[in-house]
Amino acid sequence: MSAAATTASTGSTTRVRRGRVRRNAAEWTRIGVLTSLFVAILIAFLSPLAYSFLTSLKTPQQITANNAPLLPSDPATYDYNGKTVQVYNVPLPDGTVKELALIKPGRTQSDFIDPANPGAGPITWQGAWRTLSQPFQVAPHWDNYQTVWDLINFPLLLRNTLILSTVGTIGTVLSCTLVAYGFARFRFPGRGLLFTILLSTIFLPGAVTLIPTYAIFNKIGWVGTWLPLLVPTFFANAYDVFLLRQYLLTIPRDLDEAAEIDGAGSLRILRSVILPQAWPVMVAVFIFTFVYSWNDFFGPLIYLAGHQDLVPLQVGLASFHGIYYTNPAYIQAGNLMTLFIPVILFVIFQRVFVKGIVITGVEK
Amino acid sequence: MDQVPAILTPGSTSLGERLRRLGGFRWSKMSPLARREARTGLLYISPWIIGFIAFTLLPIIAAFVFTFLNVTLAQKEPLRFVGVDNYVRLFNDGQVWESLSVTVRFAALWLPISIIVPFGIALGLSSKYIRGAPIMRSLFFLPYVVPFVAGVLVWEQMLSDTGWLNNVLRFVGVQDPPSWLFDSTFIYPALVAIGIWGIGAGIVINLAGLRGIPTELYEAARIDGAGTWAQLRNVTVPMMSPILFYTLILGVVDVLQYFLVPLVLKNGTGEPGGATLFYNLYLYKTFFTYQELSYGATLAWLLFAITLGVTLLLFALSRRWVYYAGER
Numbered sequence: 001m002s003a004a005a006t007t008a009s010t011g012s013t014t015r016v017r018r019g020r021v022r023r024n025a026a027e028w029t030r031i032g033v034l035t036s037l038f039v040a041i042l043i044a045f046l047s048p049l050a051y052s053f054l055t056s057l058k059t060p061q062q063i064t065a066n067n068a069p070l071l072p073s074d075p076a077t078y079d080y081n082g083k084t085v086q087v088y089n090v091p092l093p094d095g096t097v098k099e100l101a102l103i104k105p106g107r108t109q110s111d112f113i114d115p116a117n118p119g120a121g122p123i124t125w126q127g128a129w130r131t132l133s134q135p136f137q138v139a140p141h142w143d144n145y146q147t148v149w150d151l152i153n154f155p156l157l158l159r160n161t162l163i164l165s166t167v168g169t170i171g172t173v174l175s176c177t178l179v180a181y182g183f184a185r186f187r188f189p190g191r192g193l194l195f196t197i198l199l200s201t202i203f204l205p206g207a208v209t210l211i212p213t214y215a216i217f218n219k220i221g222w223v224g225t226w227l228p229l230l231v232p233t234f235f236a237n238a239y240d241v242f243l244l245r246q247y248l249l250t251i252p253r254d255l256d257e258a259a260e261i262d263g264a265g266s267l268r269i270l271r272s273v274i275l276p277q278a279w280p281v282m283v284a285v286f287i288f289t290f291v292y293s294w295n296d297f298f299g300p301l302i303y304l305a306g307h308q309d310l311v312p313l314q315v316g317l318a319s320f321h322g323i324y325y326t327n328p329a330y331i332q333a334g335n336l337m338t339l340f341i342p343v344i345l346f347v348i349f350q351r352v353f354v355k356g357i358v359i360t361g362v363e364k
Numbered sequence: 365m366d367q368v369p370a371i372l373t374p375g376s377t378s379l380g381e382r383l384r385r386l387g388g389f390r391w392s393k394m395s396p397l398a399r400r401e402a403r404t405g406l407l408y409i410s411p412w413i414i415g416f417i418a419f420t421l422l423p424i425i426a427a428f429v430f431t432f433l434n435v436t437l438a439q440k441e442p443l444r445f446v447g448v449d450n451y452v453r454l455f456n457d458g459q460v461w462e463s464l465s466v467t468v469r470f471a472a473l474w475l476p477i478s479i480i481v482p483f484g485i486a487l488g489l490s491s492k493y494i495r496g497a498p499i500m501r502s503l504f505f506l507p508y509v510v511p512f513v514a515g516v517l518v519w520e521q522m523l524s525d526t527g528w529l530n531n532v533l534r535f536v537g538v539q540d541p542p543s544w545l546f547d548s549t550f551i552y553p554a555l556v557a558i559g560i561w562g563i564g565a566g567i568v569i570n571l572a573g574l575r576g577i578p579t580e581l582y583e584a585a586r587i588d589g590a591g592t593w594a595q596l597r598n599v600t601v602p603m604m605s606p607i608l609f610y611t612l613i614l615g616v617v618d619v620l621q622y623f624l625v626p627l628v629l630k631n632g633t634g635e636p637g638g639a640t641l642f643y644n645l646y647l648y649k650t651f652f653t654y655q656e657l658s659y660g661a662t663l664a665w666l667l668f669a670i671t672l673g674v675t676l677l678l679f680a681l682s683r684r685w686v687y688y689a690g691e692r
Contacts, residue, residue, distance in 0.1 A: 030493040038488055042503055048561070049507070051528050052518045063526060179412040186405025187398070198412060201420055203617050205671050207644060207664040211651050212426035213419060218437060235415020266404050295511040298624060302652055314513045318628055321517055328521045335514035346509040350502050353509070357565045358572040 056332035057140040063328050073136035077101075078115045087115065088132040090125055099135050100125075141329070148333040152320045161312035164229055164300070165293040171233030172240055172289045173282065179236040180244030181270050185256065195245075201238050214302065226310065228303045229296075240285050243360050247281035248274065284356040287349045291342045313338040430661035437655035450662040460663070463646040466639065471619040473552055474559060478615050479608060482566030487600070489567070490574045501571065505564030516628045519558045520545065545629065548639035555640075558625055566611060573607040574600070605686045613678055620671050623648060643667065 023031075055063065057072035076087035078101035090100045090112055100112035103122060110129045111122040148154070183195055217228045255273045264272070275282065297314040304311045308319075317334050324330045346353055394402065406413075434446050454460055485504060489497045507515065521527050523544040533541035544554040577600065585595045601608075626632070626640035632649060634641030647667065651660030 027493070031495060034488060034491060034493045035495045038485075038494060038500055041485075042500060045561075046503060046506070047528060048518045048522045049510075051522050055521060175411040175415075179409045182405045182408025186401050186408065188402035188405040191405070194409065194413070197416070201416070203613070203671070203675060204420070204424075205617070205621050205664065205667050207621070207647050207651075207660075208427050208668045209420055209423035211657050211661045211664055212423040212430060214651070215426075215435065215437070215657055232415065232419050234411065235419065236412040241412065266408075291509055295509075297511075297513050297628075314511055317511075317513050317517070321513075321628075322631065328524075331517050332521065335517050339510045339514045342509045342511060343506065346506060350505070354501070354505065354568050357568045 052332040052335055055328050056144055056336055057142065058144075058329045059141055060327050060329065062136070069136050069138075071138050072140045074139040075134040076137040078113075080113060080118070086134060088112075088129065088134055090132060092125075102129055105129050144329050144333045145337065148320075148330050148337065151324070151330070152316055152334055152337075154337060156309065157311065157313045157316040160310060161294060161314075164226060164296075164312050165290050167226075167230050168233045168293040169286060169289045171230060172237065173286055175234050175236040176240040176244055176285060177270075177275075177282070180241045180248055181274065183241065184245045184248035185253075185266075185274075198238050198241060217303070223303055224307050224310075226304075229299050233293075239360055240289065243285060243288075243356060244278070244281055246359050247278055251277050280352070280355075281359075283349070284352045287345060287352055288356050291345055294342055427661040427664055430658045431665055433658050435657040435661075437657060446658075450659055453659065454662050454666065459641075459646055460643075460666075462638065463641050463643040466641055467620060467622065467643040470552055470555065470622065470642065471616070474556055474619055474622075475612070475615050477556055478559065478563065478566065478619075479611050481560060482563045482570050482611070483604070483608065485563075485567050486570030486574055487596075490571060501567065504567050507561040508564030510561070512624065513628055515561055516558060516625055519554075519561070520629060523554050523557070546636050548637040551636060551639050555625055558629075569607060569611070570604070573604050577603045602687045606688060609678075609682050609686045613675060616674055616678065617671055620644070620667060620674070 054070065054072060059072075059074065061075075062068045062073060076099065077084050078087050079085075080101055080103055085101045085103055087099050087101050089097050091097050098114065100123065101115050102110060103113050104111035107128065109124055109126050111124055113122055114120055183191065213228075214223070217223050222228050222231075251274060255277075256269050259269045259273050294312075295314065296312075297318070300312050300315045301318070304315065308316075311319075317338050320334055321331055431450050432445055432447065434441060434444055434449075488494060489501055489504075494500075510518075523529055525541075525543060529544070530541040542550040544550045581599045581603065582595055585599050590598060621644045623642040623645035626634070626642060626645060627648070630636075630640050632645060632653075634645065643663075644667065647660060647663040650656050650663060
């Protein structure tokens, strides 16, 4: 792998141009090998999603059957004179195996009909039909989604998740914007120290603060409500403040100063001068926080335990798994229903995601 | 992320640097204008200051006080000072050391993988011998946004006996593929696989770091006759060391707290055979299931102390191998 040699060339125009020069066979081989290797890794990496999707459309019978095909399928049937009959793999005297529909089962001999040629009349076969295996025909069970929708009470979970994510996101964006603005644009004593403390909270194990916080929330009757999940979001967090501050620092001060001379207050400057220039990072924080709260599991788990009417999708899904773990199709349908919205948001805003990760991840 | 962020020069904004810069000026020496600016600034950051005091600082202190009391959620016994009883119990609690060893064993497996795999994939994706790197980057990132519970439950069946992994293994001739989630040894690679699914962010961070390495360094190395491997060792790795270090530090902090995947996967039972009874899971059960807040706080403080110790040790050792371009 000659990756190291090439990392340097990315992004440099002269190199890209040189890349268009005719390549020799060895270079094409390298391109072929490396690209196919990565395609293979990606297929393996994303295969659980495909597995989940295919499983979600299956019946429990198919999942446990050992000769079942990859695609969601049912045992094949045939419509014989208005009656649905089962199709079997029948070994014929001439040594071939044919898919025939069983019309008259019997203990030692049964009558079959050839679905490909029904006009030929019944074929009598000697043997016990119960020993025969059945061929499968593709049959996606979309109704699994409907069933899970009802079983899990999806509309309620979705409503709870939407409220928690939306309010949490508003709280985070509001508070983090104000705090980032304070850190980015004003000089005050201890600013460096406070910012260091803010960043160091990232390294603090959550359990240390969780136990007394939980005890207090329990004491004031907030456990079993949404308040412990929502109120703290209005008091800013290290990741998003950092992300916003880094961006605000790149915005030139000229316009702020012009607005200040015109008599605009600091809040006015934030609203009319800074925010219009900061919308890319605002979108990033908004999307990040929304997906983060959507995916949050532990907070709702401990603060909403026993309040099934208040829990969001993640907690609902975990308890659903506790009950229906024997039916993988239901579990996977539930999974896909909860991951749908974050994944769609990612597909739409993927550049925003990537940029946000780079800023919080690389610059610290 | 087509352009590299300007502040890609590590070191200039490092924690140490910030610590050195702190302080700066005093209220008394400030002009009225400066004083007004300072007041406005503090007003803007006040939501965080209030939140920090209420949800971080006071709880940390309270947790420490808890360790010397007998707080439970129901508080049936009268609240009293118990001295170092909780600490004595902790040292005599076999479960503590057992769960710590589970955590350390998993960390020993997970940490190298969680650093090397994203680095390796990022190296590949930034190679000139690859086609479709942007779309691949997005696809590698995708599972990162899959909700955690859904991700775990997808993998639970993927790794089951009827799942694709064992079907593939049987197809390539493995007669008796392992029962990943029910074997006290194979559960760890299974947990690693689940964790690998979320490395998208790591790949993106590594990619950005690789882009920030000046081309001239590679050209100079080539002129000196360095081959691919020598360039990787002498240019890429040293230049990437701040990012690898950052990944390592956050990885250590995270892995010491690891327990949510086994909590969902095994309902917090620690199955198979206690192999997933991670330290933080034991802490969570002590505090949440058994509602022993004081003992839970003692466990939390031990975790805090371990995290702090390991982090400081890594920072101290980092002088030997982490290279900051901006420093001497």
